[in-house]
Amino acid sequence: MQPRDLSEHEAYVPGRGAEEVARDLGMDPEELTKLSSNENPHGPSPDAVAAVEAAAPDVNVYPKASHTDLTERIAEKWGLDDSQVWVSAGADGSIDYLSRAFLEPNDDILVPKPGFSYYSMSARYHHGDASTYRISKDDDFEQSAEAILSAYDGERIVYATTPHNPTGSVLPREEIRTLAEEVDEQTLVVVDEAYAEYAAEPSAIDLLDEYDNLAVLRTFSKAYGLAGLRIGYAAVPSAWADAYARVNTPFAANELACRAALAAIDDEEHLERSVETARWAREYYHEELDVPTWDSGGNFVLCEVGDATAVAEATQERGVIVRDTSSFGLPECVRVSCGTREETKTAVEVLNGVVADLRPEASEP
Ligand code: PMP
Numbered sequence: 001m002q003p004r005d006l007s008e009h010e011a012y013v014p015g016r017g018a019e020e021v022a023r024d025l026g027m028d029p030e031e032l033t034k035l036s037s038n039e040n041p042h043g044p045s046p047d048a049v050a051a052v053e054a055a056a057p058d059v060n061v062y063p064k065a066s067h068t069d070l071t072e073r074i075a076e077k078w079g080l081d082d083s084q085v086w087v088s089a090g091a092d093g094s095i096d097y098l099s100r101a102f103l104e105p106n107d108d109i110l111v112p113k114p115g116f117s118y119y120s121m122s123a124r125y126h127h128g129d130a131s132t133y134r135i136s137k138d139d140d141f142e143q144s145a146e147a148i149l150s151a152y153d154g155e156r157i158v159y160a161t162t163p164h165n166p167t168g169s170v171l172p173r174e175e176i177r178t179l180a181e182e183v184d185e186q187t188l189v190v191v192d193e194a195y196a197e198y199a200a201e202p203s204a205i206d207l208l209d210e211y212d213n214l215a216v217l218r219t220f221s222k223a224y225g226l227a228g229l230r231i232g233y234a235a236v237p238s239a240w241a242d243a244y245a246r247v248n249t250p251f252a253a254n255e256l257a258c259r260a261a262l263a264a265i266d267d268e269e270h271l272e273r274s275v276e277t278a279r280w281a282r283e284y285y286h287e288e289l290d291v292p293t294w295d296s297g298g299n300f301v302l303c304e305v306g307d308a309t310a311v312a313e314a315t316q317e318r319g320v321i322v323r324d325t326s327s328f329g330l331p332e333c334v335r336v337s338c339g340t341r342e343e344t345k346t347a348v349e350v351l352n353g354v355v356a357d358l359r360p361e362a363s364e365p
Helices: 018-025 046-058 065-078 090-102 118-125 145-151 173-182 204-209 238-247 255-264 268-288 308-317 341-358
Strands: 033-035 085-088 108-113 129-134 157-161 188-192 214-219 232-235 300-304 320-324 333-337
Touching: 018 308, 033 341, 046 255, 065 085, 065 232, 065 255, 085 090, 090 118, 090 157, 090 188, 090 214, 090 232, 090 238, 108 118, 108 145, 118 129, 129 145, 145 173, 157 173, 173 188, 173 204, 204 214, 268 300, 268 341, 308 320, 308 333, 308 341, 320 341, 333 341
Parallel strands: 033 320, 108 129, 108 157, 157 188, 188 214
Antiparallel strands: 085 232, 214 232, 300 333, 320 333
């Protein structure tokens, strides 16, 4: 007895956790600064914590009212109909729902390279496959409809990530329009806005009125600080919004997650503080790191360090966990998340120290 042929499937490589690294290195997790997973260094909104505590005694009941309330609140925020909001377990859950709703066996999707790996993982789970378009370092990772369309060959779904993980580059709104207009009628363009709160560009959600082949992904994992609860959504055009009822995993968005998201969405102070810190930190990285960095619209910065694996291991030993982007296809770079001011300053000190120590001339007599 064997599972189906999974040889084409890759495992997801997450940023390493503080507990895990501490165990490996025989350190106390408290001594480590984790800047490898683009998490919110301010933690969740206190209102979300209170909502989780208040809801805890009721988790014997399936999440129904909370799911409805959250859907309504998100719809109100964006001026959408409730049916256009597909609440899911993280934005990852929405990626699966879109795969389920759109992919027939052997359909292809088009994804950025480097890029977020779950798009193609999800396509493969759903018996599809993925082709890639390049976001090139030679062009400073600039994103354009033209570059995407030059690789496009009628795929069923085209993913664009803005701000892009791991490079931080932004796909301008006019380019999103061009993309939606230029692809075939039966191609869905998915704009992944997991990091959009940190960017200056407005959301593409208001374009859903104009295009019925566009969907937008959002998450509570980053700016709202709820990564551990797994809650996100897709905003979709009304023309096919009713597919949700047919593809949704029942109750996948859990009670505590829905209640926390409902509280977090109205805590503007926490959101503003989170965004403001990230904007400060990414400028600080640009100015203070002694290695090339790229402009980022997200809560992280990509840095060119030489041997990423060696640098990530060395920073870890000095207490700062950064993301080696080799698994994204960038073995010469690390991605460092925006921390609190103190964490960000520590990261700069440690990264600069490691890079200086690992430079070839540093080992010469
Ligand atoms: N899209 C991008 C570009 C991401 O980086 C992530 C998380 N790392 C996600 C989607 C998924 O986020 P979540 O499932 O936590 O909402």
